Amino acid sequence: MTGAGALLARTFLIGIAVAAPVGAMGVLCIQRTLVHGWRSGIATGAGIATADAIYAGFAAFGVAAVSSRLVAWQTPLRLVGGAFLIFLGVSTLLRRPAQRTGEIAADPVRPGHGALYFSAVGLTLTNPMTIMAFAAVFASAGLVAAPGVTAAAVSTAGVALGSLSWWMVLVGGVTLARHGLSERAVSWITKGSGAVVAVFGLLAVVSAL
Numbered sequence: 001m002t003g004a005g006a007l008l009a010r011t012f013l014i015g016i017a018v019a020a021p022v023g024a025m026g027v028l029c030i031q032r033t034l035v036h037g038w039r040s041g042i043a044t045g046a047g048i049a050t051a052d053a054i055y056a057g058f059a060a061f062g063v064a065a066v067s068s069r070l071v072a073w074q075t076p077l078r079l080v081g082g083a084f085l086i087f088l089g090v091s092t093l094l095r096r097p098a099q100r101t102g103e104i105a106a107d108p109v110r111p112g113h114g115a116l117y118f119s120a121v122g123l124t125l126t127n128p129m130t131i132m133a134f135a136a137v138f139a140s141a142g143l144v145a146a147p148g149v150t151a152a153a154v155s156t157a158g159v160a161l162g163s164l165s166w167w168m169v170l171v172g173g174v175t176l177a178r179h180g181l182s183e184r185a186v187s188w189i190t191k192g193s194g195a196v197v198a199v200f201g202l203l204a205v206v207s208a209l
Contacts, residue, residue, distance in 0.1 A: 007151060008158045011056075014137055015162020018052060018130075024085055024200030025124055029167060030174050031092065031193040032116060034186055038175040043113040045167025047120025053160035054125065059134035060152040060159075074127075075208045081126025082204030084119075089198025093191055126204075134159070 025048050033041030111119075124130075178186070 004150070004154050007154045008161075011155045011158025012162040012165075014134075015049075015052065015056070015159035015164075016166045017162075018133065018137070018159070019048065019163040019166040024197055024204075025120065026170070027193050027196045027200070028085075028088065028120070028123075029170060031190060031197070033171050033174040034178060034193075035190055036111075036116075038171050039113060040111075040116050041171035041174065042168065043116040044120045045171055046164060047117040048124045049160055049163035049167060050117075051121045051124030052130070052163040053156055055130045056134045056159035057152070057156040060155040061149075062152075077126045078204045078208035081123050082201040082208065084123060084126075085201025085204065086198050087201075089194045089196070089201060092194025092197070 025044075029041055029044045029048065032044050181189070
C-alpha cells in the first residue's frame with residue numbers, strides 16, 4: 001500500500017472511532033431515521049461527517065489561529081448547541097405521533113433533508129473541543145510527523161469517509177430494525193430518544209456554565 005493509501009486507511013479508522021461513541025448526535029440520527037426514514041438519517045449523518053471533516057481539517061492543516069479562536073468561544077457555542085438540543089428533545093416529547101404510511105411518517109411538518117443536514121452540521125460544530133480530540137489522535141498516531149498539504153488533505157478525506165461510513169451503517173441498521181418494531185414501540189423509542197437528546201443538551205449547557 002502506498003504512503004497516501006496507508007494514511008487514508010489510518011485516518012478512515014480514526015473517523016470511525018470518533019463518530020462511533022454514542023452521544024447526542026448519534027441519538028438524534030437514530031431518532032430521525034425512525035421517525036422520518038433512512039434518507040433523513042443519511043442527511044443527518046452526512047451533516048455530522050461534514051462537521052467532523054471540518055474540524056479534522058483544522059487539526060490536520062494546523063490552523064492554530066482558527067482552532068484556538070473556536071476553543072475560546074466554546075462556552076457560547078455550547079450554550080447555543082445545548083439550548084437547541086433541549087428544544088429538539090422537548091419538541092419530540094410533546095409532539096403527537098404522526099400517522100404512518102409504510103416506513104415513513106406521513107408528517108406534514110417533516111423537515112427537508114437540507115434542513116436536517118445543515119442543522120446536524122451546526123450542532124456538531126458547537127463542540128469545538130473536537131478539534132483538540134483530532135489533534136490529540138493525530139499526534140498519538142504519529143500523523144503530525146508527515147506534514148504537508150497532501151498529507152493533510154488525505155487525512156481530512158479519510159476522517160470524512162470514515163465518519164460517513166459509520167453513519168451509513170448506523171442508519172442501515174436502524175432501518176432494518178424498524179421493520180420489526182410496532183408503531184407503539186417506535187413511539188416509545190422516539191420519545192425516549194427525545195428525552196435523551198434533551199438531557200445531553202442540558203449537560204452541554206451546565207458544562208458551559
